[in-house]
Amino acid sequence: MAEPSFPGRVLIKVFKGVNKVVKWDKLPSFIGVFNLLAFRLELEKDNLHDVYPNVGSQGTPESCPMKDPRYLVTRNSDGLFNKLDEPLMGCTGMRFGRNVSREHTKKPTEEELLTPNPRVVSDQLLKRTEFKPATIVNLLAAAWIQFQLHDWVMHENYDPGTDDIEIPLLPDDTWPSGHMKVPRTKPTAPLSTLDESCPAYKNINTAWWDASQLYGSDEATTMTLRMGAVLGKLKMREDGHTEYLPRDANNLPLTGFNQNWWLGLELMHTLFALEHNAICDMLHEKHPDFSSDQLFDTARIINCALMAKIHTVEWTPAILDHPTINTALHANWWGFLGEKLDKLLGHFSKSEYIQGIPGSGVDQDNVPYSLTEEFVSVYRLHPLIPDNIAFFDTATGSHTKTTPIAELAFQKAQYAIDEKTTFGDAFYSFGINYPGAITHNNHPSFLRQVTTPDGQTRDIATVDILRDRERGVPRYCEFRRLFHMKAPTTFLELTGGNKELADKISGIYAGDLEKVDLLVGMFSEPLPKGFGFSDTAFRVFILMASRRIKSDRFLAGTAWGEHAYTKEGLKWVQDQTMGSVLTRHFPELKPALKGKDNAFRPWVKVGKAAEYKGVETTA
Ligand code: HEM
Structure with a gap:
């Protein structure tokens, strides 16, 4: 606080x-x-609340000594030593924090958990009836945010059959097997009596902005990903002129985090693995004396910071296309002085307002850094996923195929890259395909009955509702009040005057506005102009987006500088953009990105692509 x-x-x-x-x-x-x-x-x-009973839970230099001083200037994959005097902060396996005080996060009774029936909410309010595109961004924006999310968070659930929640099905429900079971989220062992009534859950990824989705959330995984590669690089599989992410025995990618995999993640992970390797080449040329470990360590912090910058000044202003947001987010990175003056004058001020949060000094606002349950909830953006992707040839713009996402997911994600479709073509196709709009009746059919490689079949729309309740996230009206926002007093106010929707929601929630789930409320409220998601979700982002940078020693603190990044490394972070990363590795994309200052907005439809009339690319 x-x-x-x-x-x-x-x-x-x-x-x-x-x-x-x-x-x-x-x-x-x-x-x-x-x-x-x-x-x-x-x-x-x-709105920052620790869920540990005492500060000792974040470790001390004595209980958790740094044996290798290299971690003063480079990241540890487990997230250790980011804060030197509390070395466990933000580490793999630490608890999710809270944005609301814990008395508002009580574990629900079984009745509260299942009322109203989350499957009914899924069927009536979330099921995609027709594809509603989000036309302000392209499909890369959907892939990007899931890619980032996997850097920051993931809960751990019980193994299926160990402790399941059974969701009652209505008689006409066609769910296979007639029983819908979802394994409960695994709580951490209680450390206080409060943990019994308000359980805490652990984050299986590091909470730091450290690209753990690419490099792993533990040192052993990182070593595996480097095995067999030289000069600090990540291992890739080469096939002719194409470099692919290597595969494990189950044909899933070998990368830092490979759950919920599909072609979008394949593209992002491949791109930033290639970027890591390009940074290693640059560093090796400038610093031939660097060991392989030094090259890896330095390339990793450069790549991480570049992703943090892309997210701050490109992805977010694309999906929240509002002039105030654009100014505010550029100020987060560059300060009110702006990019041009920052580059001209060099970094001379420690004030985040003058020259941005990077290098301005770490401040965790007296609450140990973690990501929060409420943060996870507002990132439930599954409607972004379409059901089909249309593919095009980059050179001619010809439409080559339209493929259901189900055939491009998990073990099959790499199958899209074939004799007709190169990685460049796939990126180009993502550049002109639309994601789904984040709204009602737009959860993809694919995710409403999806079987993951662990054999579980889930309706992710039902699960989205269930998990927020299970994890004690306040429902919509209370959530708004706790975030200093006015709660609606009628269903009609909730939906901004949409009577049909208001009546439908009121029917499902038996007329009790206070029971409306957070996700349902966020999908119902009228959006500020240019916004791709709700103002309610945005409040969490205002807080947590700045905090992710401001809490991190490698972004805001003493490790932001040439001594850790090298002069060339810092320049790389500040000069590169999503567009330059894409065209460095796939130069054939240049015509489609011509004149585009933000690669997450729809690209130019080159050649014959404009003739394609499918919903995937046409609003
Ligand atoms: C094809 C793409 C995707 C697949 C297959 C997928 C699948 C899943 C699955 C299986 C879960 C776990 C459900 C559970 O709790 O039992 C999940 C959780 C989640 N997904 Fe997705 N998802 C996809 C895309 C996305 C996108 C684009 C976002 C947007 C950021 C997203 C955000 C989330 C969030 C916030 C969670 C909760 C994570 C947690 O519990 O810690 N997903 N997804």
Whole structure:
């Protein structure tokens, strides 16, 4: 919890008054950014909650000594030593924190868990009836966010059959086997009596922005991924002119985190593994004295920071296409001085407002860094996934095939790359395919009956509802109040005047607005102009997006500098973009990216691609 300074308190108060008359998104953007800052300061004060009983749980230099001083300037795969005096902070296996105080996160009774029936919510409110595209972004934006999410979070569930939740099915439900069972989330061992009534869950990935989805969340995995590669590189499988991610015995990719795999993740992981290897080549040329470990370590922090920058100044402004957000997010990275002046004058100020959060000094707002249950909930963006992908030839734009995602998922993800489709073609196709809009009745059919490689068949829409309840995430109205937002007082207000939707939701929730699930509420509320997801979700992002950078020694702290990154490395981070990464590895994409300053917005339809009239690329 961070008590704001006097000017901060004034800012919060002023904008509380202003927002009674004008909402933040309607203000001119140079005022709106201060409104967002006021939100952030208030959220930092009230919405960061540790779930450990004492600070000792984050480890001490004595209980967890750093045996190899290399970790002063490079990341440890387990997430250790990011904070030197509390070395376990953000590590693999540490608990998810909370954005609301724990008395609001009680474990539900079985009745609360299943009311209203989550399968009914899935069937009536979430099931895709027709594909509704999100036309402000392309399909790379969907793949990117899942790729990032796998860097930050993942829960651990019980093995199927050990402790299942059985979801009652209505008589006409066609679910196979007639029984829908979902293994419960595994709670961590209680450390206090509070943990009994409000269980805590562990994050099986590191919570740091350390690209653990690519490099692994433990040192042993990282070593495996490097085995057989030289000069600090990640191992790839070469086949003619194409480099692929290597496979395990089950034909799943060998990478840092390979759950919930599909072609989108195949593309992202391949691209950033290639980028890692290109950074190693650059470093080797400039620093021929570097050992393989030094090359790996340095390339990893450069690659991680580049991804953090791409996410901050490219992905987020693409999906939240609003001038105030654009200004605020560029200020997060570059400060109000802006990119051009930062590059011209060099990094001279420690103020995050003047030159951005990187290098401005670590601050965890007096709460140990973790990602939170509420953060996971607002990232449940499964409607982004379409059911089919249309593929095109990069050179001619000719349509080559349209393939159901089910045939491009898990072990089959690499099958899209064949004699007709190169990686370049697949990237190009993602550049002009739309993801689904994050709204009602748009969860893909593929994910509403999906069998994962562990043999479980789940309806992810049902699971999305169930998990938030199970993990004690407040329902929509309470969630909004706890995030300092006004809760709606009627169903009609919730849906912004959409009577048909309001009546439908009211019917499902038996007229009790307080019972409306967070996800359902977020999908119902009217969006600010240009927004791809709800203002409610955005409040969590305002807080947590800055915190991910500001808490991290390798981004905000003492390890942000030439001594760790090298001069060339820092320049690489600051100069490269998603577009330059794509065209470095796939130069054939240049015509499609011509004139595009953001690779997550729909690309140019080259040649014959414009003739294709399928829903995948045509709004
Ligand atoms: C084809 C693509 C995808 C597949 C196959 C997939 C599958 C899954 C599965 C099986 C789970 C675990 C469900 C459980 O709790 O039992 C899950 C969780 C989740 N997915 Fe996806 N998903 C996909 C795309 C996405 C995308 C694009 C997002 C957007 C960020 C996303 C966000 C999440 C989140 C936030 C969770 C909860 C993670 C946790 O419990 O820690 N997924 N997904």
